[in-house]
Amino acid sequence: MTHDDDFADLDRMLAALPLEEPPAGLHARILTATVYRPEAAVSTWELWLIGTFVALAGWLGWLVASAPNAGERFVDTTNRIIEAGGLNSLTTFLWLAVGISAAWWVSQLSVPAARRIRIR
Numbered sequence: 001m002t003h004d005d006d007f008a009d010l011d012r013m014l015a016a017l018p019l020e021e022p023p024a025g026l027h028a029r030i031l032t033a034t035v036y037r038p039e040a041a042v043s044t045w046e047l048w049l050i051g052t053f054v055a056l057a058g059w060l061g062w063l064v065a066s067a068p069n070a071g072e073r074f075v076d077t078t079n080r081i082i083e084a085g086g087l088n089s090l091t092t093f094l095w096l097a098v099g100i101s102a103a104w105w106v107s108q109l110s111v112p113a114a115r116r117i118r119i120r
Contacts, residue, residue: 042050064070082088 062075067073086092
């Protein structure tokens with residue numbers, strides 16, 4: 001007995017089984033659930049990373065909010081950082097305003113497309 005005989009026996013046994021017809025659209029549903037399944041918007045590691053950052057931000061927010069005089073200390077620390085960096089001078093604000101204005105005006109420019117000249 002060879003392997004071909006085994007397959008022939010198996011085919012005969014399967015043909016002898018009283019099988020029902022598959023439901024309508026079964027093949028399409030299987031393909032939709034497996035091969036044609038849409039790509040996930042966020043992968044698993046990105047979801048874990050986002051969850052970790054949200055949990056960390058919540059924990060830090062609770063830590064700051066529950067501390068006494070947290071608002072005053074936050075404002076004081078922010079003022080010290082601004083003064084240490086020299087960001088409280090009028091010259092800094094002037095150049096910041098010029099830079100923001102230039103960026104806005106450049107973003108409003110529209111460059112027309114070059115005309116195509118037909119040569120006959």
